[in-house]
Amino acid sequence: MEYHPAANVFPLMQGAEYRALCDDITEHGLHEDILVYEGSILDGRNRHRACIDAGIEPRFREWDGNGSALDMVVSMNLHRRHLNPGQLGMCAAEGEWMLAGEAKERQRGGQGGALLGANLPQAKGRALEHAAAIFGVSRRTAQEAKKLKAEAPDLAEKVRAGEVTISEAKKENRSRKTNIERAALAATVEVLPKNERFALVHDDIRHANLKGTFDTIITDPPYPREYVPLYEILAERATEWLRPDGLLVVMCGQLYADEIMARMSKHLNYYWTGCYLTPGPAPAIRTRQVNTNWKPLFIFSRNEYKGKLFGDVFRSERRDKDHHAWGQSVSGFSAIIGGICVPGQHILDPFCGAGTTGIAAVQNGCRFTGIDIDNEALKVAAARLKSL
Numbered sequence: 249m250e251y252h253p254a255a256n257v258f259p260l261m262q263g264a265e266y267r268a269l270c271d272d273i274t275e276h277g278l279h280e281d282i283l284v285y286e287g288s289i290l291d292g293r294n295r296h297r298a299c300i301d302a303g304i305e306p307r308f309r310e311w312d313g314n315g316s317a318l319d320m321v322v323s324m325n326l327h328r329r330h331l332n333p334g335q336l337g338m339c340a341a342e343g344e345w346m347l348a349g350e351a352k353e354r355q356r357g358g359q360g361g362a363l364l365g366a367n368l369p370q371a372k373g374r375a376l377e378h379a380a381a382i383f384g385v386s387r388r389t390a391q392e393a394k395k396l397k398a399e400a401p402d403l404a405e406k407v408r409a410g411e412v413t414i415s416e417a418k419k420e421n422r423s424r425k426t427n428i429e430r431a432a433l434a435a436t437v438e439v440l441p442k443n444e445r446f447a448l449v450h451d452d453i454r455h456a457n458l459k460g461t462f463d464t465i466i467t468d469p470p471y472p473r474e475y476v477p478l479y480e481i482l483a484e485r486a487t488e489w490l491r492p493d494g495l496l497v498v499m500c501g502q503l504y505a506d507e508i509m510a511r512m513s514k515h516l517n518y519y520w521t522g523c524y525l526t527p528g529p530a531p532a533i534r535t536r537q538v539n540t541n542w543k544p545l546f547i548f549s550r551n552e553y554k555g556k557l558f559g560d561v562f563r564s565e566r567r568d569k570d571h572h573a574w575g576q577s578v579s580g581f582s583a584i585i586g587g588i589c590v591p592g593q594h595i596l597d598p599f600c601g602a603g604t605t606g607i608a609a610v611q612n613g614c615r616f617t618g619i620d621i622d623n624e625a626l627k628v629a630a631a632r633l634k635s636l
Contacts, residue, residue, distance in 0.1 A: 249296065252288040254317040257342045258325050259335060259408045261294045269294055274302040281309035283324075290317060291324050318343060322382055333385055334407045334414030337393035340379040341404075344394065347375040389414065396421060430602075434627035437634075446606055446616040446633050450623045453478070453485055453598040458617065461491045463555075463593035466584060466605055468576055471501035480511035482598060483548065487515055489596055493554040497584060498546050499524060499576070503533060505544055516548035522560040524580060528567055545584070558588045568604070581608035589614055603629025610636050 261269060278299055282292030289296055290311050299306040311320070331339070380390035396417055397404040403417040412420075440448045449456060465486055469478050479498065486496045496516060500508050509518070522545030530539035545562070564580030581604050589595060591613030597605040600618030602625050609616040610633065620626050 249284075250288045251293050252285055252290040252317065254321045254343075255288075255290050255293055257318070257321065257339050258329060259331075259338070259410070260297075262409055265330075266294065266298070270298045270301050273298045273304060278304060278307055281307045283311050284308050285311040285313065285317065291321055318347075318382070326383065332410060332413065333389055334393070334412075334417070335410055336383045336385045337380075337389040337414055338397070338404060338408040340376065340383045340385055340390035341393040341397050343379040343382065344376045344390070347379055392418060400424065430624075430628055433631045434624050437627040437630040440626055441630055441634060444615070445610055446618070448600070448603075448606075448626050448630055448633075449617065449619045450621075450626055451619055452621050453619055454481055456485075456598070456619050458489060458596075458619075460594075461494075462489055462596040462617070463491055463494050464585075464589050465490055465494070465496040465498075465596045465598065466581070466588075466609075467497075467597045467599045468499040468601075468605075469599045471503070473504060476504050476507055476511070478599075479508045480514065483512040483515040485598065486548070487550060489598075490550050492551045494550065495519060495553055495555065495588065496548040497522070497588065498548070499543050500546060502538075502540060502544060503535065505546075509546060512546065512548060516550060518546075519549045519553060520547040520560060521545065522547060522562060522584075524584070525561065525563045526567065526580075527564055555588070556590060562587060576604050578604055578607050578611070581605050582611060585609055585612045585614065600629060601625050603632050606633050607636065 260266075273295065278295060280292070280295065282296050282299075283290045296306050311317075376390050376394060377387050380387045383390075392414055393404070393407070396407065396414065400417070400421045403412070403421055406412045407414050407417045440450060442448070449458070451457075465482075467482070469475060469482065479500065482498065483496070490496055498512070512518075524543040524545050526541055526543065530541045532539050545560075562580060562583040564577045564583070566577055566579065568577040585595065585605075585608045589609075589612065592615075594615040594617065595605065595609045596617050596619075598619045600606060600620050601622070603618060606616040606618050606629060616633075618626070618629060620629070
């Protein structure tokens with residue numbers, strides 16, 4: 249038997265919840281009749297499925313068509329179903345088109361039947377707001393659900409089934425779109441460029457063979473525990489790459505900062521610690537129960553630093569993960585480079601990723617060399633640098 253459109257606004261029961269219903273009907277029988285309207289199940293889809301699975305004859309009762317089918321279905325299901333806000337948002341998104349259709353029917357002078365919504369909005373564009381109110385969610389949640397349904401139906405179904413939250417699905421959807429944009433950008437580059445302003449090298453810092461030395465090394469290696477040994481390798485290579493009077497500026501996470509400091513200090517002289525302020529909500533370091541709005545900038549020297557006087561607090565205007573999952577903002581790295589370096593200097597980033605350091609360097613009148621083990625990220629960096 250088919251399901252009425254109003255019934256389909258709610259997700260079907262799944263997993264343990266559905267198995268519990270089947271067990272109850274098997275043991276005690278069907279307590280409540282299955283409600284039908286014009287040959288379709290209006291309320292009781294899960295009971296009907298459970299009866300079939302349990303081998304029990306279902307009982308049906310015809311709905312009298314009095315009032316709004318949606319109002320009736322919502323009143324029967326909203327409080328007995330334990331749905332999270334994302335699922336309710338998806339319910340609102342499912343119901344919007346029916347509410348809008350009913351409103352149009354009434355505007356044409358038709359009766360519209362007993363399909364949905366006793367108190368339908370007459371103004372164009374109000375159907376979603378009305379649906380959100382019916383299901384007890386904000387208009388924003390309903391809009392997010394509607395957008396997700398249009399852009400990523402598979403993720404919308406996972407939200408509807410309660411497998412992921414709407415926030416998790418939104419994050420995954422953004423990640424998918426970002427990956428597509430990155431791939432398209434990388435596809436515009438066939439050969440990594442090298443010119444008087446910048447050069448990009450596809451290599452591992454363990455083996456990279458660079459000619460000459462650099463005025464400053466500014467970099468942001470990955471933070472997870474397994475990458476901590478790379479900081480010591482960076483310090484070792486910096487003894488080859490850094491001018492005697494130059495500085496190495498390395499960003500790191502706080503969690504392993506003590507070990508990073510100890511490893512790097514074996515090869516270079518500790519000079520100072522800068523503060524890189526990050527915007528937006530403070531990410532939580534759950535293992536330490538700390539919210540943090542800044543990152544350390546460990547600054548090391550080979551010999552005696554002879555550069556300009558600089559401040560030790562640098563601010564990023566916004567988060568930027570558009571080009572790399574671990575990326576920083578151009579505004580933040582421009583603050584570092586503009587504060588420490590002078591135009592004409594040559595900057596190296598041995599973990600250059602998608603090229604944020606390079607863009608900030610070129611914009612501040614410096615030359616740039618970037619190394620990375622990820623060739624696709626380097627192609628994204630090349631496309632961004634070539635556009636300057």
